[in-house]
Structure formats: C-alpha cells, structure tokens
Amino acid sequence: MKFDIILAGVGGQGILTIAYLLDHAAIRKGLRFKQAEVHGMAQRGGAVYSHMRISDQPILSDLIPEGHADMILSVEPLEVQRYMNYLRPGGVVISNDEPVKNIPDYPQDPGVIDALLALPRAILVDAAGIATAAKMSKAQNMVMAGAATPFLPFDIQEYQPIIQGLFGAKGDHVVQANMSVLEAGWKVGAFTKALLDKGVSSAVAGRLVMRLDPLTLQPAMAGDLAGVLEGPNARAFLAGTGDRVACDAAMLESLSA
C-alpha cells in the first residue's frame, strides 16, 4: 500500500494541521510516512503546499515524483491547478469550493469551479458551508481532511485521539465539533467517491452533491442514484438552484420518476 497526496492551499488555511492529523494517524497505525512542507516566505497569504506520502513500505523520496500523486487535496479550488503535473492518471482531486480571492488576477466565476468539474475524477466540497453549519467556520481544513479519508487507510474514529491532543486543551466541545466536521466531510467524500466509482462524471456528481444537504448524504445510495441521473427529472434537479434537499428515498424516487 502506498498513498501519495499533494496538500494545497493558501497560507493561513491550516494545511499543516491536515498534515499533522494524517501524519499521526499513519504513525499510530504503524505505517511509514514522509511529509515535506513549506515554511517562511510562502506563509503570508501565498500558495502553500505539502507533499505527503504514506506507505506500509519504507519511503525513499520526501518529494512525490511528478505523475505519481494519488490525490490532490486542496483547501482552495484554484490551487489545485498549480500541482496537476503531480497527479497520476486515475488520481483524484478533492477540493474545497470556496475561493480565496486575494490576488488581482483571480479568474472570473465560475471558471475555477467549472475547470475542476471538468477533471476526470474530482470531488468538490462545500467546506465553508459544512464548517459554518457546525459553528466552526475556521475548520474548513478539517472538513477537507474528512472528505479525503474514504480514500485513505483510516477511519474517522482513528482521528479522535489526535484531535484530542490538538484541541483537548480548548475543551471537549471543541474536540467534538472537530470530530463532527471531519465526519461531515467524510460523508461528502464517500458519497461522491461512490458516484465516481459507478461511472458518474465529476460534473454530474458535483452538481448533485451541491443540491443535497451534506449531512444527509448516504454513500450506500450512490448505486441507485447513478442509474437515474440521466433522466429528465434528475437533469432538471441538477440544473436547479434553491434549497438543498435531503438525500433519502423520497429524493431518489422523485429523481427516478
């Protein structure tokens, strides 16, 4: 087993905390890992990234060779594009959909999101929405870590002691809140992954997830949903806006009709 991740984001988004979480999860499982990070100049609102490698075998290079990353995990949607040369064919992109527009030439909406959805395997996460709903607006990074987890050799519960170590001093409620956003992120990741695995395109899977209430997502429904997404009701639903609906049997039925 080996899993190579490019972690990306903008200085201040907490990507090193994601790295810390995954590093420690790996070491607790007796896995080997290496994680190269950037410090210094890059941190003041600039592009930041980290190469993180997890394996059950000894790892040689601290840097992931180009074309070898299994995943790009990004807390900012434009940043994904900076590291595409690392993503292997078949690799997955998991990105927050919330842009950080701190540069004058940031592309116009919806260019960045459309570009992501045009990728063969991309998972878009409304990390801001999920984190804000949990009154943890700063925890978008944790939502993203959760969304990546269905691809990793870890269960969300394995993060508990690490989260405890990171936030225990701030009280149990902070630990609990972090665990719940991890869980919510996991649902988005697992649900979208299941759709992609059934052959649904990134664009269709992404639009569906944007229309559903993230806390209700059921990965087990992905198979049934994949079969109905081409129908007229489903298309209308995907193209629509308005309130997010619960991912449940009623929704499936309304799309199938």
Next chain:
Amino acid sequence: MAERELLLGDEAVALGAIHAGISGAYGYPGTPSTELFEYVQGKAQEEGIHAVWSANEKVAYEEALGMSFAGRRSVISMKHVGLNVAADAFVNSGVTGVNGGLVLCVADDPGMHSSQNEQDSRFYAKFALVPCLEPADQQEAYDMTRKAYALSESLKLPVVMRLVTRLAHSRADVATREREPQKPLDPPTDFFNFTLLPTNARVMYQRLADQQPRLQELSEASEWNTLTDGPDHSRGIIVNGIAVNYLGEVYGGKVPHPVLKIGQYPVPVGKIRALLEKVDEVVVIEEGYPLIEEMIRGVSGVAGKTIRGKLDGTVPRCGEMTPSIVAKAMGLPAAESVKASMDHVPGRPPKLCPGCAHADVFAIVHEALSPWPGLKMFSDIGCYTLGFYAPHNAIHSCVDMGASISMAAGAAHAGFHPAVAAIGDSTFGHSGMTGLMTAIRDNAPMTLIILDNGTVAMTGTQKTMCTGEDLVNIVKGLGIDPDHLKVIEPHRARMAEQVKILRDEFEYRGTSVIIARRPCVQLKRKGG
C-alpha cells in the same frame, strides 16, 4: 530505548544534539534552519541547556566556540547565508581547533524557497579544511549528529552538518537511542591553540594541514560513503545527501548501476576512483553546486571517461534537485499526469498581513518621496522586503542583512539624494549598527528608517534584541544628532503629519534616523 519520534529533519538534528549531551545551542533564525534551534529551545529548561538566540550568526558561532573552549558540547544553527556572517569565526576555528565537541548545522536552500542565493555550504567546510556530514534522511540526521560530536572531539575540529530545505522541512519517524550525559566543565590548561598570533597560528595551521590525510581516511571508511554495485556497468552514478532518495525512487528502489553515495566529506577520492574503474561514464547528481563534479573533472577531465552532471547540462545548474530531474538525467521516460483543466494559473505570491505596519510606512514614505519621482528606498531583509511588490513598490534593493544602510551611505557619497534606507529591528541588531555608526561618523547625507515591529517577524516572531526604548538608546549611543532622531507610530491616518517629519529629514543633508514603531500583528495575535 529505541523510541520512534515524528521529526522534521531540523528537529532530528536537534534531538541528536540533545542526546549527544550538548550544554548550549546557539543560532540566529533563518529559513530553513529555524526549527532546529527552536526544538532545543523548547526543551532547554528541562534539559539544562543554554538556548538563547544570538544577535547574529557570528556571535552565535563565537559563543559556541567559547563553550567548546570550556570543554562542553554545543550546537549552532543558521541558514546558509548566515555562514557568510559567521565565516571569520568559523574558518579560524578550523585553525584553533575545538575542545568540547562543536557541530555547526547549516541549512542550504537550493531553489531559493526563502533566500537570496543557493550557495553550497560544503564549500565552506572544504575551505576551512574541516569534515562535513550530509544526511540523506531524518534518521541519518539524528544518527550523524550523535556521531558528529565524537568525530569533533577525536579530531579536535569543528564538524559541519549540511542540511537542505527538503530535509530540514520534511517530517518522518526517527528511532532514537540512549542519551549521553552533558560533559563537565574542562577548559584547556595550554592556551596556545586558541590564541592565533602568527607564531601560534602557523603551528596550528600546519597541524590542520597534517590532519587532512586522516580526514581523507575517515571519509574512505565512512559508513555514509557507500559504493554499491549494480548489474549494468554502462554507467555509474555519484549522488550526495537526499538526492540518493530521488535516485532510488525513480528506479523503484533498485538502481541497476553502480552507485557511490556521499554523506561525509572531504570527498572520498579512493571510492570515486573505484567507481571510475568499473564504468566508462559517470553521472554526478548533486544537490547543490557541482562540487564533486568539478573535482572529478579537474582541468582536463578523466582520460577515457565521460563525466556528466551540472557542468555539461545533463542536470540543470540552478535550482533544487527533484525526482523528475533525476529521472530525466538517467534517460527514464517522464511519467504521465492528469492535464490541468485551466490554461493559465495566476501566481499567488506571499504578501504583508492585513494590518501590517510596514504597509503604512510604505504609503507614508511613498508620499514623502513624491517630490523626487521614481525614488525608492534601499531595503534589507525581513517581511518589509515584500515592499518590492505592488501595491507598495517602495524599495529598490535587498542584498544582505545590513546592506540597506551601508548602500544608502555609499549612494549618498556618490551624490544620490535623498538616500533613504529601511531596516527591521532585528536586522538592525544583526548587522545594522556598524553601518549606521560609520554613516554617522561621516555625517553621510542619508535617512535611515528603522521598522521597529518588536519581533523577528519573517522567520516566525522570535524575540528581537533592539526594540522600544532600548533601540532609541542604541541609536543615540551610536552618536546620532538628537535633532535628527525621530520616533513615530506609523499610521496612514496621520499621513500629513508623518509625511512632513520624513520629508524634513530627507531634505536634511546629514545622517538622520526615524524609528517607525508599531508591533507586528502576528506578535499581538500570539500574545507575545
């Protein structure tokens, strides 16, 4: 007691030094070396280790040399350009030799992630005729550091540990061993060695020269200089430090060619000859300057052998080594990747934090300089160097720590007016005072703005030495005319008033100093 710890390369060296029984850690911050000192600092109290940042790298080196004189072990950390500042002490300490073990850890920054150049510290070790160790991974960083102390004490020489960014700032698990106790106080009774009068220095330098064959023998026998064979003798490969991992990586762990991996210097010439005997072509993959490659090529190359590397373009001369560069140099096909789905990805350079006082200073200076269109400031190294970029466009130089002041003075001598310099408080304490003293003695017509944000912000808000009233007193002590020393709290809101203060000093034909005092917002956030 084999425990596993999760450590950055910097931290692995630091822990190795602690476990080797150091009594002192010295350094000046600088990416990518900062975490080394900070790791020791975090444990200093419980371990009984002296660990306080020094004013600059030269001071740090000399303090460590003093601790070595007294018979105890110490570690010094700095970035590569810091060794330029400490070079006088360092090179001479090769001649004096050491008493207690002394290990200089210097972190190079190939690719200039956060530096002005990518100088290669292995040249300094060669220049000072002392051994240099170069770890390939975090485990070696720990193990080598531990052994470096024994090496330093057995040779009575300082030992250089060369790190590079990708090791310094990469984390992995490291197995640690039983620690050694600190050494007792044991100063020398013979004062000859450390007193480099020509009479003594000639003797000591001869001793250093006489030790060179011994250093060479140690390199030949070193466990870190390994020659491994491979079935395909169409070429051989020489790699240093972390590059060996990239080589292993691109061949999936099994390199088919003979490989000489170098981790201890002086360069093991015997092992290089042994490799050359096996093969007709050698590819040298060096993280850093082509030090080994130039040595092998000499002036006329090696008869009958092809040497490839940075000098013939097989490997790019500049920038950081990567697995992809190694693959290309070896003629392996480039790996495929998913295509980006955007044609153009705009850059996202770092910028000043919202609310940073430096930005207000730039705005005020910009206005104050408006009678002299196009004029900017001589600047220095720190967060304020970002003043080069839009929207500030406030500075026109950044060379080395302290250069803002002396360059402004030199330009003033040439008739450049108004010559304005900007320097941070920590950089002023590091290397600014001597330049200012010189300017004041000369009454050079220039204005120095000291950006006193109360911290060493650029490298992570370490404690600064020259701030607040201490800074004012230092500047007074250097002899500034008190009428031309002004302290302001820079704010855009007070633009008109502050512009006038600055412009008056710009117009004055003598040395003036303005201290712009306002704390770094990161410092406030951290409650410092």
